[in-house]
Amino acid sequence: MIKYIVKRLLQLIPVIIVTSFLIYWAMNLTSGDPALLIAGDKATPEMLEQIREEMGLNDPFLVRYGRYMLGMIQGDMGESYITGKDVFQTFMETLPNTLMLGGAAVLIAVIIALPLGIYTAIHQSTWKDNVGMVFALFGTAMPNFWLGLMLILLFSLKLGWFPSGGKAGFSSVVLPAVTVGYGLAALIMRTTRSSMLDVIRQDYMTTARAKGCSERQVIFRHGLKNALIPIITAIGMQISMIMTGSVLAETVFSWPGIGRLVNDSIARRDNEMVTGAIIMCSICMCLINLVVDLVYAFFDPRIKAQYAKKG
Amino acid sequence: MADLVLDIKDLVVHYETEDADVHAVNGISFQLGKKTTLGLVGETGAGKTTTALSILNLVPNPPGKIKSGSIVLDGVDVLKLSQEELEKVRGNDVAMIFQDPMTALNPVMTVGEQIAESVELHEKVSKQEAMERAKEMLRLVGIAENRAYDYPHQFSGGMKQRVVIAIALACNPKLLIADEPTTALDVTIQAQVLELMKNLIREYDMSMILITHDLGVVAEICDDVAVVYAGRIVEIGTADDIFNHTHHPYTEGLFDSLPNLKERGEELQPIKGLMPDPSNLPPGCSFAPRCPYATDACSKKVPELRPVGGTSSSKHMVACDAYDDPKFCLRRNKDGK
Numbered sequence: 001m002i003k004y005i006v007k008r009l010l011q012l013i014p015v016i017i018v019t020s021f022l023i024y025w026a027m028n029l030t031s032g033d034p035a036l037l038i039a040g041d042k043a044t045p046e047m048l049e050q051i052r053e054e055m056g057l058n059d060p061f062l063v064r065y066g067r068y069m070l071g072m073i074q075g076d077m078g079e080s081y082i083t084g085k086d087v088f089q090t091f092m093e094t095l096p097n098t099l100m101l102g103g104a105a106v107l108i109a110v111i112i113a114l115p116l117g118i119y120t121a122i123h124q125s126t127w128k129d130n131v132g133m134v135f136a137l138f139g140t141a142m143p144n145f146w147l148g149l150m151l152i153l154l155f156s157l158k159l160g161w162f163p164s165g166g167k168a169g170f171s172s173v174v175l176p177a178v179t180v181g182y183g184l185a186a187l188i189m190r191t192t193r194s195s196m197l198d199v200i201r202q203d204y205m206t207t208a209r210a211k212g213c214s215e216r217q218v219i220f221r222h223g224l225k226n227a228l229i230p231i232i233t234a235i236g237m238q239i240s241m242i243m244t245g246s247v248l249a250e251t252v253f254s255w256p257g258i259g260r261l262v263n264d265s266i267a268r269r270d271n272e273m274v275t276g277a278i279i280m281c282s283i284c285m286c287l288i289n290l291v292v293d294l295v296y297a298f299f300d301p302r303i304k305a306q307y308a309k310k311g
Numbered sequence: 312m313a314d315l316v317l318d319i320k321d322l323v324v325h326y327e328t329e330d331a332d333v334h335a336v337n338g339i340s341f342q343l344g345k346k347t348t349l350g351l352v353g354e355t356g357a358g359k360t361t362t363a364l365s366i367l368n369l370v371p372n373p374p375g376k377i378k379s380g381s382i383v384l385d386g387v388d389v390l391k392l393s394q395e396e397l398e399k400v401r402g403n404d405v406a407m408i409f410q411d412p413m414t415a416l417n418p419v420m421t422v423g424e425q426i427a428e429s430v431e432l433h434e435k436v437s438k439q440e441a442m443e444r445a446k447e448m449l450r451l452v453g454i455a456e457n458r459a460y461d462y463p464h465q466f467s468g469g470m471k472q473r474v475v476i477a478i479a480l481a482c483n484p485k486l487l488i489a490d491e492p493t494t495a496l497d498v499t500i501q502a503q504v505l506e507l508m509k510n511l512i513r514e515y516d517m518s519m520i521l522i523t524h525d526l527g528v529v530a531e532i533c534d535d536v537a538v539v540y541a542g543r544i545v546e547i548g549t550a551d552d553i554f555n556h557t558h559h560p561y562t563e564g565l566f567d568s569l570p571n572l573k574e575r576g577e578e579l580q581p582i583k584g585l586m587p588d589p590s591n592l593p594p595g596c597s598f599a600p601r602c603p604y605a606t607d608a609c610s611k612k613v614p615e616l617r618p619v620g621g622t623s624s625s626k627h628m629v630a631c632d633a634y635d636d637p638k639f640c641l642r643r644n645k646d647g648k
């Protein structure tokens with residue numbers, strides 16, 4: 001198992017090199033001249049040329065990329081020309097906020113979605129199932145920012161229970177987490193429902209009943225663990241998406257997360273920041289995928305056996 | 312009747328699906344004595360599994376519905392028990408072995424846990440004690456006890472079926488229901504598993520209902536045999552009655568469709584036609600449309616089980632109105648004597 005983890009980590013290296021190359025290359029194509037940004041409008045061509053020479057902007061692309069990668073290994077992804085801030089450091093400072101919002105959102109989603117998914121599966125095609133499915137449909141169909149605005153209207157402006165934005169203590173995370181979490185809950189619930197429906201039909205569920213298990217034991221002890229793999233996949237995908245995907249919620253709630261960082265940086269044409277943040281995001285997603293794969297092994301001995309074989 | 316383990320009367324089970332009302336079991340009655348093994352024989356779709364599931368009150372509902380009848384198990388009507396009482400009966404008094412060992416075991420639990428679970432559910436024992444029992448059971452079915460910590464995917468089909476048997480026998484049930492326990496296995500493995508079951512049944516003084524469509528298996532282990540067709544018992548009796556004094560045309564058809572090893576080359580005579588669709592049963596005898604002896608009267612009324620006289624045992628009954636004519640005799644019996 002440990003061998004497997006090490007192997008997967010080593011496999012990350014080429015993946016990171018390729019993705020970062022692609023990102024760096026694409027950003028290089030689309031970005032303007034950094035020298036212009038630094039020197040301002042009034043700069044003479046000589047000044048610009050001097051700046052370019054000093055910053056190594058005239059070097060061939062591959063040389064610049066190599067230099068960038070060397071820096072990255074040491075945790076140096078350059079500085080923003082616009083704000084002057086260190087890119088890597090800014091990302092690392094923002095990451096906990098995103099993780100906090102994401103974690104809270106996923107937690108809320110799972111708390112709602114798992115029981116509801118199981119419940120609707122057990123009561124398939126009854127009115128209880130239909131009510132649950134409508135709830136899920138709303139979650140998918142309702143725009144995130146709209147739900148966010150409604151929540152702000154009700155819970156901060158009208159009732160004053162939670163702050164309407166910013167990050168200040170526990171209460172400030174509630175509304176954005178509910179906003180993001182509800183959208184996630186919809187997908188996790190539907191995955192749970194369909195996965196449970198698959199499992200409910202399995203012979204081993206009848207075996208469990210024939211042994212004398214109560215219906216609760218049948219569902220939770222025998223059913224749920226078998227239904228978990230697709231659910232974990234869904235949750236893992238959602239976590240990856242939260243990394244960059246909650247821009248709207250972050251904007252509505254002025255939440256200082258990665259999504260907003262990238263969004264603001266794009267608006268400012270802060271290419272260094274955008275490049276760095278996106279590369280870091282892709283690394284994070286790779287790591288999340290790895291964690292999800294390891295969680296599979298924890299729940300499914302067949303997958304674990306496969307990992308052990310692959311060594 | 313103190314010697315009865317099971318007494319089923321007029322069991323009727325329907326599956327009410329959206330497109331059809333499937334009459335899976337249409338008034339099955341039979342009794343099972345202590346330490347006896349009854350073979351339930353019939354082709355696919357005859358309602359054998361449904362009958363077996365009814366005994367545990369486990370017919371999937373919806374769509375399944377036990378419409379009427381009584382299933383008295385050791386003096387108690389299973390169909391009148393509460394959910395909790397049922398849970399105490401299942402696995403403890405009656406255990407069931409399912410057809411496909413590949414899917415009958417929970418893939419994410421060790422086999423030891425799965426056997427131990429049975430014990431924990433029905434007896435006041437600690438986790439360790441239950442696990443010890445699980446290992447004992449494994450040894451009993453011929454599996455090394457250190458394999459208790461392995462998962463089902465690490466076992467072959469025959470081994471899995473042994474595990475399923477271990478689960479079923481863990482609480483020493485009075486009645487074991489085996490639903491085609493060897494159908495999914497290779498022929499050589501089949502014989503081993505059957506042999507194992509036969510020995511365990513004898514050793515633990517259990518009664519067994521063995522569901523199968525394999526008459527060879529029936530001859531091997533069953534004391535009594537019930538032949539089921541379209542949700543009804545058409546002939547029932549001791550194995551000797553059924554094999555040597557066959558009375559129902561359907562039973563005769565079953566024997567004729569068996570390959571005869573002694574007279575190779577002789578052509579098989581499969582029963583013509585198909586079993587009627589249980590959501591649309593013909594009136595009268597449901598075998599009439601395929602029966603070589605059928606007369607017009609056969610499709611008028613459903614034949615009742617009637618005792619067979621003569622050389623047969625007192626248990627032997629047949630549901631065929633052709634015997635209204637005292638001279639009626641199956642072809643098979645004519646040539647024989």
Ligand SMILES: Nc1ncnc2c1ncn2[C@@H]1O[C@H](COP(=O)(O)OP(=O)(O)O)[C@@H](O)[C@H]1O
Nearest residue numbers: 326333335354355356357358359360361374589
């Ligand atoms: N869950 C179900 N829903 C609808 N029909 C069913 C269901 N289970 C069994 N049946 C029908 O009931 C009839 C009897 O099935 P079964 O008891 O499994 O027969 P056997 O075990 O003798 O092959 C068949 O026609 C089958 O299609």
Ligand SMILES: [Mg+2]
Nearest residue numbers: 359360361490
């Ligand atoms: Mg069956």
